[in-house]
Amino acid sequence: MALSIIIVGSGPAGLAVAERIAHKAPQARIDLIDNLPVPFGLARYGLAPDRVLDKKTTAIFARALAAKSVAFWGNVALGREFDLADLRTLYDAVVVATGAGVDRQLNVPGDRLSGVWGAGAFMRWLNGDPETPSPPPLARVRNVIVVGQGSVALEIARLLARSSKELAKADLDPEVADALAAMPLKSIHVVGRNDLLASRFRPGDVADLKKLARAQAVIDPEALTHAEALADTLDRDRKTLLRAFNALAAAPRDEARLPIRFHFYLRPLRFDGAAGVERVLFTRPDRLGQNLALRGELVIAAIGLERTAAYDRLLDDRGLIAPGLYAAGWAKRGPAGSIAEIVADARQVADRVLKEAGTAPSTRPGRAGLARLLETRGAGAVSLAGWQRIDAAEKAAAAKPRPRRRLRVLNALLTTAAGPERLL
Numbered sequence: 274m275a276l277s278i279i280i281v282g283s284g285p286a287g288l289a290v291a292e293r294i295a296h297k298a299p300q301a302r303i304d305l306i307d308n309l310p311v312p313f314g315l316a317r318y319g320l321a322p323d324r325v326l327d328k329k330t331t332a333i334f335a336r337a338l339a340a341k342s343v344a345f346w347g348n349v350a351l352g353r354e355f356d357l358a359d360l361r362t363l364y365d366a367v368v369v370a371t372g373a374g375v376d377r378q379l380n381v382p383g384d385r386l387s388g389v390w391g392a393g394a395f396m397r398w399l400n401g402d403p404e405t406p407s408p409p410p411l412a413r414v415r416n417v418i419v420v421g422q423g424s425v426a427l428e429i430a431r432l433l434a435r436s437s438k439e440l441a442k443a444d445l446d447p448e449v450a451d452a453l454a455a456m457p458l459k460s461i462h463v464v465g466r467n468d469l470l471a472s473r474f475r476p477g478d479v480a481d482l483k484k485l486a487r488a489q490a491v492i493d494p495e496a497l498t499h500a501e502a503l504a505d506t507l508d509r510d511r512k513t514l515l516r517a518f519n520a521l522a523a524a525p526r527d528e529a530r531l532p533i534r535f536h537f538y539l540r541p542l543r544f545d546g547a548a549g550v551e552r553v554l555f556t557r558p559d560r561l562g563q564n565l566a567l568r569g570e571l572v573i574a575a576i577g578l579e580r581t582a583a584y585d586r587l588l589d590d591r592g593l594i595a596p597g598l599y600a601a602g603w604a605k606r607g608p609a610g611s612i613a614e615i616v617a618d619a620r621q622v623a624d625r626v627l628k629e630a631g632t633a634p635s636t637r638p639g640r641a642g643l644a645r646l647l648e649t650r651g652a653g654a655v656s657l658a659g660w661q662r663i664d665a666a667e668k669a670a671a672a673k674p675r676p677r678r679r680l681r682v683l684n685a686l687l688t689t690a691a692g693p694e695r696l697l
């Protein structure tokens with residue numbers, strides 16, 4: 274019997290593993306499962322709606338789903354319909370590519386006030402994730418504070434700073450676009466706990482801020498002076514980042530434009546507010562007592578995700594949990610790295626799976642066993658054809674020139690996916 278492999282999670286990592294194995298071992302049978310009825314993980318629910326995946330990555334994902342040896346099973350979850358022990362009995366190799374857990378909390382007083390969001394949850398809401406609850410109250414938001422110094426913090430600040438016209442083609446549902454447009458924004462603050470040179474912003478993203486139609490970046494001059502003093506000691510990447518900030522700072526301030534104010538070396542002390550958050554008190558660790566209060570009715574903590582899965586502790590540095598059991602993507606590396614990095618890494622995991630599986634014939638039931646198991650547990654899986662029906666329905670419902678209008682309710686996704694085919 275052919276080698277049987279199951280990949281849990283159809284985000285960038287799971288898709289890249291599937292594509293690589295399908296290409297290098299076309300005789301292997303690969304099952305790709307996801308707890309959601311739709312594939313793509315954070316490439317669908319995390320990416321900023323004004324970003325488009327590059328063509329190379331899109332092609333890898335498309336090849337994974339189209340491969341004859343790959344079967345997609347949506348709406349089935351590890352930990353709900355089955356556990357790892359079930360899968361290890363059924364398959365020659367199991368690859369866990371379930372991503373990373375939940376938004377990291379700031380853990381300061383008041384951080385549970387309404388209006389304080391994690392970046393992952395905020396992006397999920399923007400992108401129509403059926404499992405993310407009610408939207409933040411945007412109509413009263415005049416000031417936004419994004420806490421964080423990485424690429425996601427900048428993605429969020431840039432997206433919120435865009436005018437409605439700039440977002441006209443973005444992959445946003447009309448109601449989300451309307452909610453963003455209704456924000457009476459006066460300022461956006463991006464606040465980092467380290468100095469400017471320790472930022473993990475992509476220099477290209479910093480440079481691109483000058484193209485924004487209605488907004489202007491305003492950089493703390495003291496942070497720039499401090500960074501400039503170290504200019505001779507910097508590596509190439511840091512120099513590029515500093516150049517990008519200097520170029521933004523060189524433009525004279527236009528008071529008519531929405532400011533995106535960059536602050537550095539500030540740590541949140543406390544969130545204050547009655548019904549919801551109204552202001553955040555920050556402190557400078559080097560100047561005790563010199564606190565800074567910023568007004569903010571929406572605070573987004575873009576400080577990374579937290580790994581929550583029990584198998585995290587079992588990983589070795591090449592993604593092996595136990596013989597025949599592997600991890601890939603953020604489930605392997607923790608919540609850091611772009612899609613391109615994750616895809617490259619996942620392909621190495623795929624190579625390792627194939628190498629260690631060898632060429633001996635398989636004795637495991639694989640897909641037939643999975644189908645039986647799902648039947649006994651009453652799970653209604655969504656097939657590739659089911660996802661294609663969702664995809665077609667979302668594209669047909671798009672308010673042009675937007676690419677799609679997302680089905681935001683789990684039941685609507687499942688109803689739209691329903692069809693006559695059987696998964697086996």
Ligand SMILES: Cc1cc2nc3c(=O)[nH]c(=O)nc-3n(C[C@H](O)[C@H](O)[C@H](O)COP(=O)(O)OP(=O)(O)OC[C@H]3O[C@@H](n4cnc5c(N)ncnc54)[C@H](O)[C@@H]3O)c2cc1C
Pocket residue numbers: 281282283284285286287306307308309312313314315316319320321324349350351352370371372373392393396425428601602603604609610611612613615
């Ligand atoms: C807010 C945000 C914005 C980002 N923006 C960018 C960007 O602009 N550009 C970029 O290159 N990268 C970006 N990234 C990073 C990128 O999203 C990750 O590199 C990538 O998605 C990680 O891929 P993954 O497959 O490991 O995890 P994920 O994308 O999280 O995929 C995991 C999949 O596993 C499924 N799953 C989870 N648990 C189970 C279970 N128990 N059973 C079955 N299935 C399960 C999930 O539904 C999901 O489909 C961003 C990340 C975040 C959080």
